[in-house]
Amino acid sequence: MDVRLKPAVVCLSSRMGAGKSTLTSSLASSLGWPHTSFGDYVRGVASQRGAGESREVLQQIGEELVSGNLELFTRAVISRVAWEKGCVVDGIRHVQVLGALRTIASPLPIFLVFLDLDESVRRQRLRQRGMTDEEIDAADRHTTEAQVRETLKEEADICLDGARDVPELVRDIRTFVAGK
Numbered sequence: 001m002d003v004r005l006k007p008a009v010v011c012l013s014s015r016m017g018a019g020k021s022t023l024t025s026s027l028a029s030s031l032g033w034p035h036t037s038f039g040d041y042v043r044g045v046a047s048q049r050g051a052g053e054s055r056e057v058l059q060q061i062g063e064e065l066v067s068g069n070l071e072l073f074t075r076a077v078i079s080r081v082a083w084e085k086g087c088v089v090d091g092i093r094h095v096q097v098l099g100a101l102r103t104i105a106s107p108l109p110i111f112l113v114f115l116d117l118d119e120s121v122r123r124q125r126l127r128q129r130g131m132t133d134e135e136i137d138a139a140d141r142h143t144t145e146a147q148v149r150e151t152l153k154e155e156a157d158i159c160l161d162g163a164r165d166v167p168e169l170v171r172d173i174r175t176f177v178a179g180k
Helices: 020-031 038-049 055-067 070-078 095-105 119-128 133-141 143-150 166-178
Strands: 009-014 035-037 087-090 110-116 158-161
Touching (some): 009 020, 020 166
16 A cells, blocks of 8 residues: 655755666656756756856856855745645755755755765766766866765765666655655
8 A cells, every 4th residue: 555655855866877867757756746956957047048058067057056045046946846745856966955955845854865876887877878987077076066975975864776776766765755
């Protein structure tokens, strides 16, 4: 028997290539909740500016939005969906954004899911997307990736292996959220 979960905001974080966007869509569908994405929002800003969608441009704009009015940026992303009855948020890259979400969505619980992935598998996935090793290294060195590498994994409520099948990951996240 499938039990409906109490409303919550389930946030996903990972390094590039771990599969968080795919998991976000599947999880949101499984929960019957809407999902929103920081990456999609940043791509929209880049498009409005006519700045293109290169990794460098998106990272620069993302950094600018986080270092500007953080609450306004976070509200703009989460307000793209009716989140009050539960939602899934893709692309947490900064602890400050997680904190802003906790403030904005209160009293709903916020859960941070971190997808970890073996480095060789991650690089293989990114190469399959057309990135060179030099591009991967450059993207990984950008300041927007620093907290994903160092801090967000430690802040996560649950850390899962991104190499596992998506249905298994969805099941594990649902089980975790249901137990809270």
